[in-house]
Amino acid sequence: MPxxxxxxNTPSPRNAGLGEKQYLELFEQxxxxxxxxxxxxxxxxxxxxxxxxxxxxxCSIMLLDASGAHLQLIAATHxxxxxxxKIRQPIDQGAGGTVLRTGKTExxxxxxxxxxxxxxxxxxxxxTPSCVIAPLRIKGECAGxxxxxxxxxxxxxxxxDVELIEAAARLIGSALSTALQHEETIRIKKNLEDxxxxxxxxxxxxxxxxxxxxxxxxARELFGLQLVKDxxxxxxxxxxxxTVYNTCLRLxxxxxxxxxxxxxxxxxxxxxxxxxxxxxxxxxxxLGLLPDANVxxxxxxxxxxxxxxxxxxERMKHNFLAMISHELRTPLAVIKGSVPLINPGPQxxxxxPPKVLGQVHQLLSSNCGRLNDVINTILxxxxxxxxxxxxxxxxxxxxxxxxxxxxxxQDKAHAKRLAYEREWDESLPEIQAxxxxxxxxxxxxxxxxxxxxxxxxxxRIVTRRDGPWVDIEISNVGPPIDPAMQKSIFKKFFQxxxxxxxxxxxxxxxxxxxxxxxxxxxxxVRLLRSEQTETTFQVRLPIERFAGRVSA
Amino acid sequence: xxxxxxxxxxxEDIKTxxxxxxxxxxxxxxxxxDGLDALDQxxxxxxxxxxxxxxxxxxxxxxxxxxIKTDPETAEIPVIMLSAASHAEMVQxxxxxxxxxxxxxxxxxxxxxxxxxxVLD
Numbered sequence: 001m002p003x004x005x006x007x008x009n010t011p012s013p014r015n016a017g018l019g020e021k022q023y024l025e026l027f028e029q030x031x032x033x034x035x036x037x038x039x040x041x042x043x044x045x046x047x048x049x050x051x052x053x054x055x056x057x058x059c060s061i062m063l064l065d066a067s068g069a070h071l072q073l074i075a076a077t078h079x080x081x082x083x084x085x086k087i088r089q090p091i092d093q094g095a096g097g098t099v100l101r102t103g104k105t106e107x108x109x110x111x112x113x114x115x116x117x118x119x120x121x122x123x124x125x126x127x128t129p130s131c132v133i134a135p136l137r138i139k140g141e142c143a144g145x146x147x148x149x150x151x152x153x154x155x156x157x158x159x160x161d162v163e164l165i166e167a168a169a170r171l172i173g174s175a176l177s178t179a180l181q182h183e184e185t186i187r188i189k190k191n192l193e194d195x196x197x198x199x200x201x202x203x204x205x206x207x208x209x210x211x212x213x214x215x216x217x218x219a220r221e222l223f224g225l226q227l228v229k230d231x232x233x234x235x236x237x238x239x240x241x242x243t244v245y246n247t248c249l250r251l252x253x254x255x256x257x258x259x260x261x262x263x264x265x266x267x268x269x270x271x272x273x274x275x276x277x278x279x280x281x282x283x284x285x286x287l288g289l290l291p292d293a294n295v296x297x298x299x300x301x302x303x304x305x306x307x308x309x310x311x312x313x314e315r316m317k318h319n320f321l322a323m324i325s326h327e328l329r330t331p332l333a334v335i336k337g338s339v340p341l342i343n344p345g346p347q348x349x350x351x352x353p354p355k356v357l358g359q360v361h362q363l364l365s366s367n368c369g370r371l372n373d374v375i376n377t378i379l380x381x382x383x384x385x386x387x388x389x390x391x392x393x394x395x396x397x398x399x400x401x402x403x404x405x406x407x408x409x410q411d412k413a414h415a416k417r418l419a420y421e422r423e424w425d426e427s428l429p430e431i432q433a434x435x436x437x438x439x440x441x442x443x444x445x446x447x448x449x450x451x452x453x454x455x456x457x458x459x460r461i462v463t464r465r466d467g468p469w470v471d472i473e474i475s476n477v478g479p480p481i482d483p484a485m486q487k488s489i490f491k492k493f494f495q496x497x498x499x500x501x502x503x504x505x506x507x508x509x510x511x512x513x514x515x516x517x518x519x520x521x522x523x524x525v526r527l528l529r530s531e532q533t534e535t536t537f538q539v540r541l542p543i544e545r546f547a548g549r550v551s552a
Numbered sequence: 553x554x555x556x557x558x559x560x561x562x563x564e565d566i567k568t569x570x571x572x573x574x575x576x577x578x579x580x581x582x583x584x585x586d587g588l589d590a591l592d593q594x595x596x597x598x599x600x601x602x603x604x605x606x607x608x609x610x611x612x613x614x615x616x617x618x619x620i621k622t623d624p625e626t627a628e629i630p631v632i633m634l635s636a637a638s639h640a641e642m643v644q645x646x647x648x649x650x651x652x653x654x655x656x657x658x659x660x661x662x663x664x665x666x667x668x669x670x671v672l673d
Binding site: 322325326329330331332333334335336337338339340341356359360363366367411412415 | 569573576638659661
């Protein structure tokens with residue numbers, strides 16, 4: 001026990017209290033307790049230090065319990081530690097209770113004083129009369145007591161001893177404050193973690209270098225990471241599937257540009273079942289966090305409607321890719337097939353008949369043109385979708401342009417024995433337009449007219465000036481467009497059902513582009529009528545350059 | 553007697569280029585421009601082999617193949633599918649319907665030639 005040691009080292013003179021050295025050592029040692037995070041440890045160390053360095057028979061520390069109705073012993077030099085937990089005292093009883101209530105130190109110098117103070121004999125184990133009970137303050141509030149009993153030399157506590165004990169109690173109080181604050185911090189952190197983990201929304205916090213800083217339970221479930229212990233040390237792309245990762249990157253960049261929350265929904269298979277996942281990125285500055293760190297939210301939205309909508313979009317995308325690849329492969333097949341036809345042979349001695357050469361030349365030139373058209377279609381589509389399309393306005397002779405397009409599709413019309421009927425308004429001036437884009441509009445409409453025409457009929461093209469406008473009508477005789485579908489024909493990826501046989505709009509972008517190109521020119525396109533006798537599309541364009549802005 | 557091949561495709565240029573190639577190799581080539589036309593000519597002309605595109609107007613290539621294979625009169629005529637669609641299930645569907653092979657466009661003409669030798673000789 002510490003008592004023996006201090007008795008050897010510091011033989012205190014009778015009635016003179018302790019020397020400066022012990023005081024200084026006590027304060028220095030107690031000050032160190034401020035760094036201790038465990039309340040219990042502070043109590044044990046402090047009571048031992050006081051008992052040893054003040055050379056007293058006992059020192060104990062009691063703290064208010066959680067209910068605030070009892071003082072609970074947390075450390076005592078004269079009681080075995082196994083008993084501490086059992087010792088508690090109602091605050092309306094005993095000397096400790098008095099000190100707690102009044103906030104004033106009790107200083108008892110003899111048995112008589114004890115009787116006077118408490119109206120009974122001391123219950124102290126040592127039965128000696130001198131004790132000091134000082135209040136312990138935590139954050140300014142009286143929250144416990146330090147009880148120091150009986151100097152070993154048999155004297156009573158002096159006034160300076162009382163001051164010393166009060167000062168020690170203040171130090172212990174501040175050490176306990178710090179410890180409590182630490183416990184509170186841990187508790188809040190634990191609470192936040194519990195909330196973080198119980199949320200139905202998956203949350204991943206990503207540091208600026210792309211590492212996962214925090215990941216909650218829901219996100220672990222979503223991405224099947226329950227068993228991965230240290231997901232926090234991984235990169236984002238190791239934690240989420242590639243499609244999700246790409247979406248996250250896109251959203252993070254968008255948030256950086258717009259400084260506003262962005263979200264995207266995607267359909268994918270998670271844990272073996274189809275899931276609609278909403279991915280949301282919030283700008284961190286708004287949340288008072290680092291601008292380069294990102295919190296990404298993931299929500300599994302089960303709404304049937306949304307799932308349907310996304311499935312439909314997914315299906316359209318799939319069809320689009322299939323049709324695009326068909327549109328690219330067909331001309332490529334012709335080009336590939338042409339190569340052996342003009343192969344002069346290993347000895348360069350094969351005669352290629354001029355007729356074959358002529359045919360191959362025609363095949364190559366028209367199919368290279370077709371490939372080019374498909375690529376332009378994809379580029380135009382992308383630019384319309386991104387809102388980056390720019391038209392090149394030049395004076396365009398509409399009739400010359402139409403003649404060129406009719407000639408391009410002459411072969412196909414010829415195969416069905418179709419005649420072209422022209423009704424030109426000869427008063428038409430040149431119009432301001434993007435010639436290539438306008439050509440694609442009429443090419444699409446003429447091609448459709450030829451495709452859906454009954455054999456042995458006429459495809460009719462009419463131009464008509466109407467004040468500042470010019471109307472171009474393209475008609476064919478053939479099966480009418482299903483009235484139920486007429487509304488959707490200008491939508492992207494629209495295809496008549498059963499694409500195997502109808503092969504309607506190439507990649508399903510034809511009329512979508514026609515519609516948008518007409519609008520970008522400041523004009524319109526509409527299905528004028530579609531009946532048994534005739535289907536007519538009308539394009540209306542301004543003659544002068546359209547000055548306003550049209551959003552696609 | 554040169555072997556007679558029916559080439560059914562609605563793409564004019566594909567027909568032109570394959571016709572030139574096959575005629576150059578000594579085959580007789582007749583063409584059809586849609587599924588109905590193809591079925592018609594199979595019955596009438598009894599070709600030695602049919603080259604069948606899948607995406608054709610009116611009746612698609614799968615349907616044409618099925619009809620050829622279920623009609624005892626034409627069931628013995630070998631069919632080769634030609635398509636720009638390359639999904640495994642499409643290829644499998646063609647084979648399941650009785651096609652001897654399935655060529656994905658764009659293919660090497662020599663590939664077709666080799667296949668014709670294998671089937672016809």
